Amino acid sequence: LTAASVKAAYEAGRAGKQAYALGPPPPAETLDVLPDTNAPAPPTWVRWDFDGAAQRSNTCRGEITLHGWWRWQVCEDRTTPPDPGKWLYRKVPSGDGRGERFYAFDAARAPRKDLKPDKGLSWYEREFRLPADWAGRRIELEIDAISGRSAVYINRRQVARLPAANAGATIDITPYVRQGVTNGITVRTKGLVGNLSLRSLPKGARLGRHHIVTSVRQRRVNVDGRVLTDQPAGLRVTAEISADAGGKQSLLRFPTADIVDGSAALMAPLPEEAKLWSLEHPNLYWYRLTLADGAGKQIDQTLPRRFGFREFWIEKDRFILNGTPVQLYGHSHPHFITTAETGVPGFANYMIQRWKDAGLNATYNWNYGRSLQAVFDAADEIGFLFVPKMLPSPASGSGQTDEYLAGYRKLLHRSIDKYRDHPSIVAWMVNPGGSHVWDFCPAKMDDSFRPEDLGFTKSLVERLRQSREEVRRVDPDRLGFHHSSGNEGPVHSSMAYMTFDVDLRERANWPKAWSRTRHKPVLVCEWGLPMGSAWYARTAAARRRYPHHNAIPLYTQYAAMYFGSDAYSWEDDGVLDRLSKPGAWGAFHTCSSVLRLKERFATENIRAWRTYGISFFFHAEVPTFFTGETPKLDLGIDPRIRGAVPDYIPAHISAVWQSAEGFSTLGRTVQALLAPVLAYIGGPGGEFTNTDHSFFPGETVRKALIVINDTPRQVAITGEWTAQDAGAVLARGTLRGSVAAGARAIEAFPIEFLLPAGAKARREVVIRATWRADSGGAQTTQFAVEILPRKQPVPKKGRDVVLFDPHASAAAMLKQASVAYRDADDNLLDDGETLLVIGRRALAAKTDVAKLAAARLDQAVRRGMNVLVFEQAPAEWEGTVMGLRLRETSTRIAFSRAAGHPALVGIHDADLHHWRGDSDLVEAYPEPP
Numbered sequence: 001l002t003a004a005s006v007k008a009a010y011e012a013g014r015a016g017k018q019a020y021a022l023g024p025p026p027p028a029e030t031l032d033v034l035p036d037t038n039a040p041a042p043p044t045w046v047r048w049d050f051d052g053a054a055q056r057s058n059t060c061r062g063e064i065t066l067h068g069w070w071r072w073q074v075c076e077d078r079t080t081p082p083d084p085g086k087w088l089y090r091k092v093p094s095g096d097g098r099g100e101r102f103y104a105f106d107a108a109r110a111p112r113k114d115l116k117p118d119k120g121l122s123w124y125e126r127e128f129r130l131p132a133d134w135a136g137r138r139i140e141l142e143i144d145a146i147s148g149r150s151a152v153y154i155n156r157r158q159v160a161r162l163p164a165a166n167a168g169a170t171i172d173i174t175p176y177v178r179q180g181v182t183n184g185i186t187v188r189t190k191g192l193v194g195n196l197s198l199r200s201l202p203k204g205a206r207l208g209r210h211h212i213v214t215s216v217r218q219r220r221v222n223v224d225g226r227v228l229t230d231q232p233a234g235l236r237v238t239a240e241i242s243a244d245a246g247g248k249q250s251l252l253r254f255p256t257a258d259i260v261d262g263s264a265a266l267m268a269p270l271p272e273e274a275k276l277w278s279l280e281h282p283n284l285y286w287y288r289l290t291l292a293d294g295a296g297k298q299i300d301q302t303l304p305r306r307f308g309f310r311e312f313w314i315e316k317d318r319f320i321l322n323g324t325p326v327q328l329y330g331h332s333h334p335h336f337i338t339t340a341e342t343g344v345p346g347f348a349n350y351m352i353q354r355w356k357d358a359g360l361n362a363t364y365n366w367n368y369g370r371s372l373q374a375v376f377d378a379a380d381e382i383g384f385l386f387v388p389k390m391l392p393s394p395a396s397g398s399g400q401t402d403e404y405l406a407g408y409r410k411l412l413h414r415s416i417d418k419y420r421d422h423p424s425i426v427a428w429m430v431n432p433g434g435s436h437v438w439d440f441c442p443a444k445m446d447d448s449f450r451p452e453d454l455g456f457t458k459s460l461v462e463r464l465r466q467s468r469e470e471v472r473r474v475d476p477d478r479l480g481f482h483h484s485s486g487n488e489g490p491v492h493s494s495m496a497y498m499t500f501d502v503d504l505r506e507r508a509n510w511p512k513a514w515s516r517t518r519h520k521p522v523l524v525c526e527w528g529l530p531m532g533s534a535w536y537a538r539t540a541a542a543r544r545r546y547p548h549h550n551a552i553p554l555y556t557q558y559a560a561m562y563f564g565s566d567a568y569s570w571e572d573d574g575v576l577d578r579l580s581k582p583g584a585w586g587a588f589h590t591c592s593s594v595l596r597l598k599e600r601f602a603t604e605n606i607r608a609w610r611t612y613g614i615s616f617f618f619h620a621e622v623p624t625f626f627t628g629e630t631p632k633l634d635l636g637i638d639p640r641i642r643g644a645v646p647d648y649i650p651a652h653i654s655a656v657w658q659s660a661e662g663f664s665t666l667g668r669t670v671q672a673l674l675a676p677v678l679a680y681i682g683g684p685g686g687e688f689t690n691t692d693h694s695f696f697p698g699e700t701v702r703k704a705l706i707v708i709n710d711t712p713r714q715v716a717i718t719g720e721w722t723a724q725d726a727g728a729v730l731a732r733g734t735l736r737g738s739v740a741a742g743a744r745a746i747e748a749f750p751i752e753f754l755l756p757a758g759a760k761a762r763r764e765v766v767i768r769a770t771w772r773a774d775s776g777g778a779q780t781t782q783f784a785v786e787i788l789p790r791k792q793p794v795p796k797k798g799r800d801v802v803l804f805d806p807h808a809s810a811a812a813m814l815k816q817a818s819v820a821y822r823d824a825d826d827n828l829l830d831d832g833e834t835l836l837v838i839g840r841r842a843l844a845a846k847t848d849v850a851k852l853a854a855a856r857l858d859q860a861v862r863r864g865m866n867v868l869v870f871e872q873a874p875a876e877w878e879g880t881v882m883g884l885r886l887r888e889t890s891t892r893i894a895f896s897r898a899a900g901h902p903a904l905v906g907i908h909d910a911d912l913h914h915w916r917g918d919s920d921l922v923e924a925y926p927e928p929p
Helices: 003-014 347-357 373-382 402-417 455-474 504-508 540-544 555-569 575-579 584-588 592-612 665-673 811-816 846-854 857-862
Strands: 055-057 062-065 068-074 088-092 122-128 138-143 150-154 157-162 169-172 183-189 196-201 206-215 220-228 236-242 250-253 263-269 285-292 298-301 305-307 312-315 318-321 324-326 329-331 427-430 479-482 492-495 522-526 615-618 677-682 700-709 715-725 728-739 750-754 763-773 779-787 800-804 834-838 866-869
Touching (some): 157 169, 206 285, 206 298, 236 263, 312 479, 402 455, 427 455, 455 479, 592 665, 700 728, 700 763, 700 779, 715 750, 728 763, 800 811
Parallel strands (some): 329 615, 492 522, 834 866
Antiparallel strands (some): 062 196, 068 088, 150 157, 236 250, 285 298, 285 305, 318 324, 677 700, 700 750, 763 779
């Protein structure tokens, strides 16, 4: 939106004209009335009767879907009516934005595969007859979702024009339809992509929008309902909750309420026998409202609506569901918004259940542009949390006016009201795209940074707050927070796309600064292991896109960073051929190096982040958790059900099925890591990410069994631990205690023992903890430490050792090792027997490097001088020393590349990873610039 378009809408509103809140107004049209034409009668396989169509009713209301086969043809332009000789037939709802999944058919039911129905405007048309018992009622056309700027005609007369940005519409068509005869509906649109239905309700006083809210904390249930009438005097509203849709198993009848300012507010205590809706027990109920006159005569009654008793809120750093802390472990890329199969019976249920089987409990999805009723119904029934993304806020533009915001609120009301009673929807994700530079800077997660502190984020914050307030005004009983907007709002949210530049330990400790304040919950909206595009060469194309066949894959190179040179032998000979072809995204997930490295990243990241107590959503990773066959959808069912039934599912669209019957190796790893109760051996004293594993004889090893309890109940932990050397038990201890619901036991189960003092050779000691949660089965976790024998140096005659050590860091080490040396002078001419030792930090300062250059270091190296370089800090200069550049890296894993070298005698690759303690060369957790 531009300031000019906002101003134009504002001026139109002031002039009394129709002001379109979002987007420019539609162009002028002359088709207010369509010409009468003799359209061909539909073939016998096209059914427009309501026998067998999805419908429901009571004595006051009725609702019937208009789904099934409609007439269809391409719309040449907005001012040309449909041609009666060009009608084909197409399913409604339909359309996926790609021109796929749905065909147009001729009267002989032959598909026209040459047409791409979703690529432009189309005409849709069908006929219907009103049920006899609808006589005398108000008749509405309910359009749940429609694509683009559209026009709706009833019996050839235009009854509504919808702007491009819309959330569907409810259209009063009472003046345009006739009882006892055939009526026609014609729609010009880019796509009838959502549910469509006819509704009947009383013409006079009637019930409007309504919703139910549970307060677990106050043990109270509230029902609010609008009453549409000009004469509310004497009218009363009541409500009833039952355990069945028919209302035969009544649970609660609310006291009668008067109508105040067009609404009725009903309140009652939460019944003791009411079962709460939760992830473990998704109990569901039904409620209905009744409008009666002063004599108690029923005037209107809503159709039953399903809901669950539950409350979701925030307490400082934690999400709370019904009084129990809950973390959100989710999927951020579910594709429901572009998947036409969501309405096919069982589709959404299967997908969500398999995600839950994998250990996930939440997802988010765009909440407009498609009908997602079947998806949210499945989540309600299975026990799965949703955080739908809302329509982009009008605050994305500038110069908002009252008229402008009123239009946006209207869209919000429609987007929220139709799904508001789903217990699975626990919050709204408002105005996504609020990213700024400090989103996931770890040092700034401690509440020390306010987004409004920087000029370029100040206006962004104002827009975010305004959009959050708008959503809160519509639904004050739910949380509203932002996607990847850092410290703005009630949740610290981020797209934490850390690549291979960030070492595993740094990734694990990403929330460390936040954990010192815990001022609000953290939700990682998108995250990868790492994300797919990080695995490719950093060309401009690869940085902008997901993996594609033009990018250079670096799978084995990255795997070698963590597994050594063995990674280069993991792939078969055909891997490069597979990766060089279009569709390489699928091949990416079959590479052994990718899968093994993802498992390692998942193991270290997931358990650390769960221990810190943050929530996270995988992005584009979840489909790779599954393997095997997927269910075969019955696409031949009667399309007059609620939801869309596609004609076919393209084989090349891998995003359709995001789960399958089996788990991949990665999926099994993630499933185990997301177990409701997880235990692993971590560091002592609260430093659970500490993985010190190299010790000298006689030292004390201190570890702890870290226990994560993400169940809604306290669990008792029992078991024992042992420390074994080649099967011989060196030490043992018991594990006994309890962990509260939603808590982490970080120091409650210490493990401590003394290593033998007389070890003469390298030995491995395995710490093994066997534990049970409550009466469950035994589980085992282990951690290995190495005993490195202390060897007394034996002085011997060798090379002439020259030391360049401006910080005196290496001198003491050489003396302790009984190595004789002399300090470097101004000339490093090599005689073939000299070893130059460069001490720690010696190459950081430009002046020290200049001294080596003046002593002709490079010339000496070219003549064969041997040089031993200790660890170096990042340099303050540019250039090379001995042909090498100094670059800061956070990698904590190294590998020996010269086996048998005298400087590496006795050092194994296992000694070169997860070094003890924090960095003492550079600051472990530096402040950002």
